[in-house]
Amino acid sequence: MDSNRLNQLIEENYQKIFLLALKMLKNYEDAEDATQDIFLKVYENINSFRKEAKFTTWIYRIALNHIYYMNNKRSKEINQFPGAHEMRTEMNANPSSLLHEKELFVSLEKLINSLSPRQKEVFVMRYYNQLPFKKIAQILQKNLGTVKSNYFFAMQKIKKDLQNQNLIEFRE
Amino acid sequence: MKCIDKNILLDYLNDELSSQKKKRIATHLLECEHCREELKEWKNILDITQEFVDQDVKNNPVPPHAHITQRFDNLPQKQEKPFWIRFWAKPVLATFSILFIALMIYFISPRTLPESKENYYVIDNVTYTETISLSDGYLDNLETMYLQEIYENEDLTHDILYGDWQYYEEVLDDLSQEELQELIDKMYDNSVT
Numbered sequence: 529m530d531s532n533r534l535n536q537l538i539e540e541n542y543q544k545i546f547l548l549a550l551k552m553l554k555n556y557e558d559a560e561d562a563t564q565d566i567f568l569k570v571y572e573n574i575n576s577f578r579k580e581a582k583f584t585t586w587i588y589r590i591a592l593n594h595i596y597y598m599n600n601k602r603s604k605e606i607n608q609f610p611g612a613h614e615m616r617t618e619m620n621a622n623p624s625s626l627l628h629e630k631e632l633f634v635s636l637e638k639l640i641n642s643l644s645p646r647q648k649e650v651f652v653m654r655y656y657n658q659l660p661f662k663k664i665a666q667i668l669q670k671n672l673g674t675v676k677s678n679y680f681f682a683m684q685k686i687k688k689d690l691q692n693q694n695l696i697e698f699r700e
Numbered sequence: 701m702k703c704i705d706k707n708i709l710l711d712y713l714n715d716e717l718s719s720q721k722k723k724r725i726a727t728h729l730l731e732c733e734h735c736r737e738e739l740k741e742w743k744n745i746l747d748i749t750q751e752f753v754d755q756d757v758k759n760n761p762v763p764p765h766a767h768i769t770q771r772f773d774n775l776p777q778k779q780e781k782p783f784w785i786r787f788w789a790k791p792v793l794a795t796f797s798i799l800f801i802a803l804m805i806y807f808i809s810p811r812t813l814p815e816s817k818e819n820y821y822v823i824d825n826v827t828y829t830e831t832i833s834l835s836d837g838y839l840d841n842l843e844t845m846y847l848q849e850i851y852e853n854e855d856l857t858h859d860i861l862y863g864d865w866q867y868y869e870e871v872l873d874d875l876s877q878e879e880l881q882e883l884i885d886k887m888y889d890n891s892v893t
Contacts, residue, residue, distance in 0.1 A: 538768070538769055542762060556760065636748070655749060680707045687741070687742070
């Protein structure tokens with residue numbers, strides 16, 4: 529693969545991977561670091577990349593591995609220094625979310641953060657990365673049905689919670 | 701037709717169904733108000749989510765990453781191995797390793813096959829060859845077994861040592877040719893009846 533094509537692919541995927549990291553790690557700085565690390569990993573291992581899997585699938589797999597690794601590391605750190613957690617959650621309050629006038633969006637952000645990791649990764653890849661379900665299933669190496677049911681439960685949870693909070697009108 | 705499953709409704713909204721299924725659902729939606737309402741609710745949710753995501757993406761701009769893409773410019777070209785290594789190395793290596801393993805198995809395996817033994821018997825001027833492929837040890841054991849049996853059985857020992865073999869031989873020697881023939885005939889008659 530020549531470097532021009534490679535650069536193009538990275539340019540195309542950088543934002544998507546960043547958004548994935550941001551949503552999974554819930555922290556802008558962490559996501560920035562993670563995205564850099566992910567692409568450095570891609571850079572280091574580009575020679576071992578074979579055309580068996582598509583390039584984007586390969587990048588997403590590296591990204592998810594790294595994100596889960598970061599999450600584990602962070603949760604260990606938080607367990608070691610319980611004080612750090614409070615500081616972190618304060619920092620986690622994304623400045624953008626404060627600017628939302630709509631109550632709806634604030635609760636949606638909370639809702640998305642409260643999804644289980646499996647549901648969340650599918651949700652983020654579907655909405656933030658705009659991948660088709662088939663591709664998501666390929667990346668996660670799961671059945672299409674499993675991916676779709678993860679998505680369905682995530683959406684059902686969002687719907688129920690929004691209805692319970694009376695943020696959208698619903699039928700009795 | 702009964703009402704549509706929620707997950708199928710979601711598939712319908714996400715355009716994940718075959719055209720045939722889509723048609724079937726569309727016709728059902730024309731008839732069923734309940735499903736129409738349900739679809740409307742789900743569509744509303746999906747729209748709100750999409751709106752939120754678009755907003756969120758706008759609010760989180762991509763961090764600068766030019767230094768990363770620059771790295772890829774200086775990526776060293778992958779060195780290709782010579783033609784013969786790419787196409788021949790693996791099969792040749794495989795053949796040799798299989799040969800090596802076969803030889804090792806041949807050398808390591810124990811040889812328990814006993815050497816066959818041939819005994820010659822001459823009976824009535826005809827030579828019989830008996831091939832014995834038992835191990836020597838086994839034959840020795842067999843011999844001692846028989847000897848032991850002979851020593852333990854006094855009658856047998858007596859017969860062998862002082863048996864009337866000589867007597868019978870002498871009797872047979874004394875017989876004339878005709879008498880001998882008669883005896884043989886009688887023996888055959890006895891054996892037949």
